[in-house]
Amino acid sequence: MAKTLKTSPYVNLNLNVRGLNQSATLQINERSNQLIKQGTTVYKLGLGQSPFPVPEIVQEALRRNTHQKDYLPVKGLLKLREAIAEFNYRHQGIEGSADDIMIGPGSKELIFILQLVYYGELIIPTPSWVSYSPQARIAGRHVSWVPTSEESEWKLSPEKLDLICRSDPERPRVVILNYPSNPTGATYSRSWLKKLAGVARKYKLILISDEIYSLLDHEGNHVSIAQYYPEGTIISSGLSKWAGAGGWRLGTFTFPENLKWLQNAMATVASETFTSTSAPIQYAAVTAFEDHPEIDEYLFHSRRILKSLGNYFAARLRENYITVPTPKGGFYLFPNFNIYREKLAGRGILTSFELCETILRETGIAMLPGMEFGRQPEELTCRIAYVDFNGEEVLFKAMNEYKDRPLNTDFLRKHCSKMLYAMDKLEEWLLDL
The missing domain is CATH 3.90.1150.10 (Aspartate Aminotransferase, domain 1)
Structure with missing residues (x-):
């Protein structure tokens, strides 16, 4: 009679993964x-x-590119990165080039890789999207939750962000600011963003501005905090929410010039993990980010x-x-x-x-x-x-x-x-x- 090996469900699991549940x-x-x-x-x-x-014009672009089968550059298809740089300027007045853009299989993956390569504490408001904190735990990073209030529509307060940072002003930190917000639907005014930018600059924070819902601002008036803290803001976006293409798994990061070292480090990890994002999806995404009526x-x-x-x-x-x-x-x-x-x-x-x-x-x-x-x-x-x-x-x-x-x-x-x-x-x- 064959023997069965009885093991603990935690055998060989990394300590950072034990106890985590599916999203x-x-x-x-x-x-x-x-x-x-x-x-x-x-x-x-x-x-x-x-x-x-998915917009019909983007679906048609995918149909035209089903034959694309080659591995693409780790940072992404050049034509797509150019389209995203133009998109950023058209919508937010943010100047940049294709060299500032990185493409990944969903913004979720890019946010995780950033936490993996950058040794810094993660700061997020509560409530925040369900995966930020588990990603930090998997990467072995400390998480500080910033409390928010119902009276302020659950938004991150510049004063409370400052309070967390002032205890150790030199500590490396990553702040994730997601707006319009998942889970609250809240967004930020220009004056509020300017105050948050002031705190970020004061402590030299790396700020991930998760703007995956930006084009679904109900008034069409989304403002990126990168306008006020360009030197330290990484804009995270993609196709999943505004283009209805969650299953396409295409995310984008836009880096400032002085965080090029971080982009390069992420590209190194990407080259050893996902290699590159699906070629047909990247070719189709060019159309999504272009200016079309x-x-x-x-x-x-x-x-x-x-x-x-x-x-x-x-x-x-x-x-x-x-x-x-x-x-x-x-x-x-x-x-x-x-x-x-x-x-x-x-x-x-x-x-x-x-x-x-x-x-x-x-x-x-x-x-x-x-x-x-x-x-x-x-x-x-x-x-x-x-x-x-x-x-x-x-x-x-x-x-x-x-x-x-x-x-x-x-x-x-x-x-x-x-x-x-x-x-x-x-x-x-x-x-x-």
Whole structure:
């Protein structure tokens, strides 16, 4: 009889990886899909995936380049890097060249490699995107969470950033500033960005400005902090959110000239890991970053839809006494159910995890608990991604039938009915507490 080798599940695992779970956003998506296969009606408000199709002009560019099979330069296709440099100047007035750009298989990978090669403490506000902190842990970096407040729409305070840095002003640090924010939908004014830039300059911080949602600013008025702290800001972006191309896995970093050494170090690691980003995707992405009226129209109507849905959801939540900032960009809400704390406690619901688990089980609404974004478990916050609708159909209606008409509640009820029904279900659940 053959012997089986019994081992601990942690054998041979790096200490930095032990105890880590799969990304919460991917977990909730897989769990939602599993429940759907079992016949359960699920409202997928967990995974933050754009509902809109990749712009047709970009899809066509991919079809034209399916034959591209050669390894491309580690830092990326030259023509694509040139297009991104022109894109940065066109949208933000930031001057640069192809030499300042690096392409990777998703901005997530690029952020991880930066933490791997740069020996510095990671500073992130809480709440923050679910993968920043685990990446730092895998790379063996210390993480400092900067507390934020609901009153300030969960935004990073220049004063609190300064307070963390002043205790050891010479310490190497990386700050990640993500806006429009995942998970809150908040963004920053010019005056706020200038103050943050002043603190970053004071302590010579490396600032990763995660602007993956920048083109989904609901008013189309995104401002990059690189305008105010050009010498230390790396702009992180890609195709996943504004172009609906999450599965294409293409991310971009734009470096200032004096951080060329960091770009080169990252390229060295890239050469020994992912080698280069998919060739057909890079060739197609050239079109995405070029100036095309079709893409401008696509973005204009995408913003209209997301703004209408975000405003509607925020208003409905507040009607039920749930506090939530109105989102200014992207497709997220970060509501706080604290008003229901006593009633929830009566049902044994004491944490954001228990809150989301119970709501999923009893209503089919999938959300993510605030604790996954760095909040304390007992805080009854959660993230709602208002994306469970047929983006292709809704975008077509907005661009044609409603081109010159407001996207009011009637439009949302007719074309985003599942989203609104999810809100109805949540409201019924709260009334039954």
